[in-house]
Amino acid sequence: MNYMEKLLHKYMPKNEHLLGAIELKYHFEAISYEMLFDKEL
Numbered sequence: 001m002n003y004m005e006k007l008l009h010k011y012m013p014k015n016e017h018l019l020g021a022i023e024l025k026y027h028f029e030a031i032s033y034e035m036l037f038d039k040e041l
Contacts, residue, residue: 001009
């Protein structure tokens with residue numbers, strides 16, 4: 001392993017830390033036929 005690889009390995013976050021920080025947020029909302037033509041929507 002060369003010097004740059006050692007530095008990257010030492011200071012870059014591990015995969016487990018990166019994947020643990022990911023979260024998914026979602027919001028479902030019902031849309032009616034009339035709402036499709038509402039310009040404020």
